[in-house]
Amino acid sequence: MIGIVSYGGYIPRYRLDRKIILKAMSWMAPGLAGLARGEKAVAAYDEDSITMAVAAGRDALAGFDRNSVSSVSFASTSLPFKERQNAGIIKEALNLEDNVGTIDFSGSIKSGTTALLTTLRAFNGDTNRTDLVCAADVRLGKPASPQEMIFGDGAAAFLVGGDNVIAEFKGAYSTSHDFVDHYRGEFAKYDRQWEDRWIRDMGLTKIIPEAINGFLDSTGMQISEFSKVIYPCHYAAARKQINKLFGIAPEVDQSNFQAEIGETGSPHVLIMLAAALETAKPGEKLLVIGFGSGCDVLAFEVTEKITALQSRKGVSGSLASRRELDSYIKYLVWRDILPVESGMRAEEDLWTRWSALWRKRKEVLGLVGSRCTKCGTAQYPPQRICVNADCGATDEMEAYCYSDKTGKIASYTSDNLAPSLDPPAKYGQIEFDEGGKFMFDFTDCDADDIETGMGVEFSFRRKYQDNRRDISGYFWKAIPIKKEN
Amino acid sequence: MAEGIKDKVAILGMGCCRFGERWESSAEDLMVESFTECLADAGIDKKEIQAAYTGTYNDEVNVGKSAVPTSTALKLPYIPVTRLENYCATATESFRAACYAVASGAYDIVLAIGTEKLKDTGYGGLPSGAGAGVSAFMNGPNSTAPGGFAQLATAYSAVHKIPMSKIKDAIAHVSAKSHANGAMNPRAHLRKAVSEEQIKAAPMIAYPLGLFDCCGVSDGSAAAIVTTPEIARKLKPGQPLITVKSLQVVATSGEESIGNTWNGAGFVTTQKAARMAYAEAGIKNPREELSMFDVHDCFSITEFVTMEDLHISPVGGAYDDVMSGFYDLDGTIPCQIDGGLKCFGHPIGASGLRMIYAMYEQLLDRVPDERKVKNADFGLTHNLGGAPHRNVAAISIIGRG
Numbered sequence: 001m002i003g004i005v006s007y008g009g010y011i012p013r014y015r016l017d018r019k020i021i022l023k024a025m026s027w028m029a030p031g032l033a034g035l036a037r038g039e040k041a042v043a044a045y046d047e048d049s050i051t052m053a054v055a056a057g058r059d060a061l062a063g064f065d066r067n068s069v070s071s072v073s074f075a076s077t078s079l080p081f082k083e084r085q086n087a088g089i090i091k092e093a094l095n096l097e098d099n100v101g102t103i104d105f106s107g108s109i110k111s112g113t114t115a116l117l118t119t120l121r122a123f124n125g126d127t128n129r130t131d132l133v134c135a136a137d138v139r140l141g142k143p144a145s146p147q148e149m150i151f152g153d154g155a156a157a158f159l160v161g162g163d164n165v166i167a168e169f170k171g172a173y174s175t176s177h178d179f180v181d182h183y184r185g186e187f188a189k190y191d192r193q194w195e196d197r198w199i200r201d202m203g204l205t206k207i208i209p210e211a212i213n214g215f216l217d218s219t220g221m222q223i224s225e226f227s228k229v230i231y232p233c234h235y236a237a238a239r240k241q242i243n244k245l246f247g248i249a250p251e252v253d254q255s256n257f258q259a260e261i262g263e264t265g266s267p268h269v270l271i272m273l274a275a276a277l278e279t280a281k282p283g284e285k286l287l288v289i290g291f292g293s294g295c296d297v298l299a300f301e302v303t304e305k306i307t308a309l310q311s312r313k314g315v316s317g318s319l320a321s322r323r324e325l326d327s328y329i330k331y332l333v334w335r336d337i338l339p340v341e342s343g344m345r346a347e348e349d350l351w352t353r354w355s356a357l358w359r360k361r362k363e364v365l366g367l368v369g370s371r372c373t374k375c376g377t378a379q380y381p382p383q384r385i386c387v388n389a390d391c392g393a394t395d396e397m398e399a400y401c402y403s404d405k406t407g408k409i410a411s412y413t414s415d416n417l418a419p420s421l422d423p424p425a426k427y428g429q430i431e432f433d434e435g436g437k438f439m440f441d442f443t444d445c446d447a448d449d450i451e452t453g454m455g456v457e458f459s460f461r462r463k464y465q466d467n468r469r470d471i472s473g474y475f476w477k478a479i480p481i482k483k484e485n
Numbered sequence: 486m487a488e489g490i491k492d493k494v495a496i497l498g499m500g501c502c503r504f505g506e507r508w509e510s511s512a513e514d515l516m517v518e519s520f521t522e523c524l525a526d527a528g529i530d531k532k533e534i535q536a537a538y539t540g541t542y543n544d545e546v547n548v549g550k551s552a553v554p555t556s557t558a559l560k561l562p563y564i565p566v567t568r569l570e571n572y573c574a575t576a577t578e579s580f581r582a583a584c585y586a587v588a589s590g591a592y593d594i595v596l597a598i599g600t601e602k603l604k605d606t607g608y609g610g611l612p613s614g615a616g617a618g619v620s621a622f623m624n625g626p627n628s629t630a631p632g633g634f635a636q637l638a639t640a641y642s643a644v645h646k647i648p649m650s651k652i653k654d655a656i657a658h659v660s661a662k663s664h665a666n667g668a669m670n671p672r673a674h675l676r677k678a679v680s681e682e683q684i685k686a687a688p689m690i691a692y693p694l695g696l697f698d699c700c701g702v703s704d705g706s707a708a709a710i711v712t713t714p715e716i717a718r719k720l721k722p723g724q725p726l727i728t729v730k731s732l733q734v735v736a737t738s739g740e741e742s743i744g745n746t747w748n749g750a751g752f753v754t755t756q757k758a759a760r761m762a763y764a765e766a767g768i769k770n771p772r773e774e775l776s777m778f779d780v781h782d783c784f785s786i787t788e789f790v791t792m793e794d795l796h797i798s799p800v801g802g803a804y805d806d807v808m809s810g811f812y813d814l815d816g817t818i819p820c821q822i823d824g825g826l827k828c829f830g831h832p833i834g835a836s837g838l839r840m841i842y843a844m845y846e847q848l849l850d851r852v853p854d855e856r857k858v859k860n861a862d863f864g865l866t867h868n869l870g871g872a873p874h875r876n877v878a879a880i881s882i883i884g885r886g
Binding site: 343344345348350352353356357360363364377379380381383387388389410411412413414415416417418419420424425427428429431435436437438439440441447452453463464473475476 | 606607608609610613619620622623624625626627628629631632633635636637639640642643688689690691692694738739740742743744745748749874
C-alpha cells in the first residue's frame with residue numbers, strides 16, 4: 001500500500017480583517033467592498049515560504065522517526081532563493097540525514113499537488129522509508145488589488161510512505177494548459193491576473209470539470225464515492241456551478257477557508273486536504289484537485305490507521321492559534337511594500353559568511369547542540385570541551401537537537417533600541433527543560449505577554465534580511481506559550 | 486606561591502580629560518589631553534617613559550587598530566607600545582599591563598592610557614554589532630546592551646521574588662545618587678541632578694530600564710603613569726604614596742551562557758574577581774574595610790546587583806542597602822563618587838582608568854569638600870565587560886601607603 005502516512009498544517013498566527021484593508025484602500029478601489037469579508041492569514045515579518053514549510057513539516061513529522069525520511073519536496077511559487085535549493089534549507093532545519101533527495105517544485109500553484117503526486121509515483125514500496133512533501137506560499141497582491149484581499153499565507157506537509165498508511169493513494173490524472181489566469185514575470189513582486197470573468201468562465205469551471213471527468217473516466221470511479229471533494233475556487237458562483245455540475249453536496253464540498261485564511265497558492269488544496277484528514281473516518285474517499293496551468297487530480301481512501309495517528313496541531317490547531325494584525329500599515333511594512341525608517345542600526349551590513357554557515361549548518365539551521373557522553377550535560381552551541389566544570393571532557397560530545405525541546409523563560413526584555421519590524425525587540429534567556437540554555441529572539445508575541453517561568457516552543461524564522469544581496473538568514477526563535485493556549 | 490601585586494607599584498601621575506560629546510575633538514585630541522595632564526602630574530619628561538599600553542575598544546569608529554595611532558598622537562619616542570582590548574575592562578587592562586611591566590622589573594616608568602570616541606556613529610547608544618563575531622551574527626539574538634543588562638532585573642525579580650516595582654524604586658535611587666555626585670564634577674558629561682520621580686517616568690529603553698537607567702554615551706580618555714614605590718618616593722617626596730593593592734580580571738568559562746548553574750541575577754565573574762582582589766589586597770571584610778568605590782554602572786541594574794557580587798550587600802539584600810543610603814556620598818561606603826558611568830558616560834576604552842582617577846584624586850585630597858569622601862584609605866574600581874551571560878570582570882584596588 002502506498003499513500004499518506006501523516007499530515008501537517010501551518011497557518012501563520014497573524015490575521016488581517018479584510019475590512020481593515022477596505023478601510024485603508026476603498027478611496028482607491030471602492031469595488032473591493034465585495035471581497036471585504038472574513039480575514040486573511042498573514043505571514044509575520046520573519047516568515048516566508050521556507051519557514052512556514054518547516055513549521056508544517058515539523059507538524060507532519062510529529063511522532064515519526066526523522067531518519068526514515070528519504071526525500072524532501074518543496075512546492076512554492078514564492079521560493080526565497082532562485083539558486084540555493086530551498087528544499088535543502090528545509091532539510092537542514094528539520095535536521096534530516098544528509099542522504100536524502102531534495103527537490104523544489106514551482107512555476108504554478110498546482111505545484112503542491114504535483115509535488116505530492118510525483119512523490120507518490122516515485123515511492124518504491126520500501127516500508128522503512130518515508131518521503132516528505134511540503135508546500136507553502138506568500139503571494140503578494142498590490143495594495144488595493146483584488147489579490148491583496150483574496151490571498152492568504154499558509155503551508156501544508158505530508159509524509160508519504162508504505163507503512164501505516166492513513167490515506168491510500170487510489171490514482172491520479174493530470175492535465176496541462178497554458179491558461180494564464182495569474183502570472184508573475186522573472187522580477188515581479190506582485191501577482192497579475194486577467195479578467196475575473198474569464199478566469200471563472202473559461203478557467204475554473206471548464207478546466208476543473210475536464211480534469212475530474214478525465215480522472216473518473218480513466219479510473220472508473222464515481223464522484224458519488226467521495227466523502228470530500230477538495231478543490232480551489234474562491235469565486236462563490238463558480239464554486240456553486242461546479243458543485244451543481246457534479247452533484248457535490250455542501251458537506252462533501254471541503255471548505256476552502258476563504259473566510260479564515262485566503263487563497264494560499266501552492267499549498268492551498270493541500271491545506272484543505274490536511275484539514276479534511278483531521279476529521280476523516282476510515283473508508284472515506286477524498287478527491288483532491290490542484291489547479292494552475294492545468295490540473296492534478298488525486299484520489300485517496302482513508303484507512304483504519306488514521307485512528308492511531310498521534311494528534312497534531314494541524315490546520316485547525318494553527319487556525320485556533322490566532323493573533324489579530326490590527327494595522328494595514330504594519331502589514332505593508334512586514335511585506336516590504338512600504339519602506340520604513342528602522343534607524344541607522346538597521347543599516348548595518350548583514351552579510352552571510354557562507355563558509356561559516358556551512359561549518360555551522362547543523363548548529364544554526366538545525367538548532368543542533370551537543371551533549372557530553374561523559375556527564376550528560378546538554379549544551380548549545382555545540383562545544384568541544386564540556387562546559388560542566390566538574391567534567392571538562394574534550395571531544396566526547398554527541399549531536400543533540402534542541403528544536404523540538406521545550407524550555408522556560410529565565411530572563412527577558414523588550415528592547416526599543418534594537419532595530420525590529422515588530423518593535424520592541426523581544427528576547428531572553430531560555431533554559432531548556434532537559435538541560436542547556438541559550439538566548440533567543442522571541443516572536444509571535446507582545447511585550448506584555450512575556451513573564452519569567454513561561455514555557456516556550458521554537459520556530460524556524462528569518463533572522464535577518466540582507467537587502468543588499470536580496471536574501472534572508474534563518475535561525476530559530478522562541479514563542480512564549482500563553483497560559484490559555 | 487605567587488605574591489600578587491600588592492604594594493609593588495605606585496601611581497606617579499594621572500590625567501583625565503573632560504568626558505562628554507566632544508564633537509570638536511578626535512580620539513587623538515582626547516589622548517593628548519589626558520596624557521598632557523598625566524605627564525605634568527607625574528612631573529617627568531616624556532622620554533622617561535619606557536613603555537606604554539593603550540586601550541581602545543571599537544576600532545571601527547575610533548582610532549583604528551594597533552598601538553600606532555596612540556604612539557603617533559603622543560609622539561612617543563620609539564618605545565614599546567601595545568594596544569589592549571577586553572570589552573569594558575579595556576582601560577583597566579592597560580593599567581594592569583603597565584603595573585605588571587613595572588612589577589616584573591622590566592621597566593621603571595610605564596604609561597597606561599585608555600581612549601574611546603563613541604560619538605562618531607551617528608546614533609545613540611553603543612555602536613551595534615561590533616565585537617559580536619561571525620557566530621553571534623548567525624544565531625545570537627537581535628540584542629543591544631540595555632536589553633542584555635535589563636534581563637538582570639527580570640531574572641533578579643524572579644529569583645529573589647522581589648516585585649519589579651521595588652526594583653524600579655531601588656535602581657531609580659541608584660541613578661539619582663550618581664547624578665547628584667556627577668553634578669558636582671566638572672569633568673563629568675551629565676551634570677544635572679535628577680529626581681527619582683523623573684527617572685521612573687522616563688521613556689522605556691529596554692524593559693524595565695528607562696532612559697535614566699542607562700549611562701551616558703560619551704567620548705573620553707584617561708591615563709596613568711606608574712612606577713616603583715622607591716622611584717615614586719624619590720620623585721614625589723612631599724606627597725602621599727598611592728600604591729596598587731590589587732588587580733584582578735576574570736573572564737567567564739562559558740557556564741553562564743551555556744551551562745545551567747547560573748540564575749541570571751548577578752555576575753559570576755565579579756563574584757570571583759572580588760574574592761581574588763580582597764585576598765590579594767588583604768581585605769577580610771569589604772563591608773567594614775572599603776572606603777569608597779566606583780563600579781561598572783553601565784545600567785542602574787548592573788550597579789544594583791554588583792553591590793551583592795562584590796560581597797558588600799547580602800545576596801538578595803541590595804534593596805535595603807541602596808534605599809537606606811548606604812552607598813550615597815554621605816553613606817557608609819560611597820559608590821560612584823565622581824558620578825560614575827551614569828554621568829561620565831562610557832567611552833569603553835577609557836572608563837576603567839577614569840574610575841582609578843576618581844579614587845586617585847580622593848586619596849590625594851585633590852577634590853573640593855562638597856564631594857570629598859571622608860577618611861578614604863582604599864578605593865576599589867570595577868568594570869564589567871560584555872553582557873550578563875558572557876563577560877569579563879575587572880577589579881583594581883588602590884590605596885595610600
